[in-house]
Amino acid sequence: MSLRAFxxxxVTVSTLLFVFLAVWAFAFATDRTGTTTGLGVVSAICAVIMPIYGVCFYKKVRKIVL
Structure with a gap:
């Protein structure tokens, strides 16, 4: 597996992890503490940013010829 594919x-696995953490923090967490809410907020923000980063990375890497 090339470094590009990895x-x-x-990025895909990280995005899925962030989505899982956000859903867990807001829907399935048994205790609603500030830490759990903060984790949910940060995970939701990262779940939006990671695919944007992935697209930008893919556009940049597509131009590189090995």
Missing amino acids: HIVF
């Missing part, structure tokens, strides 16, 4: 897979 990076795309890593």
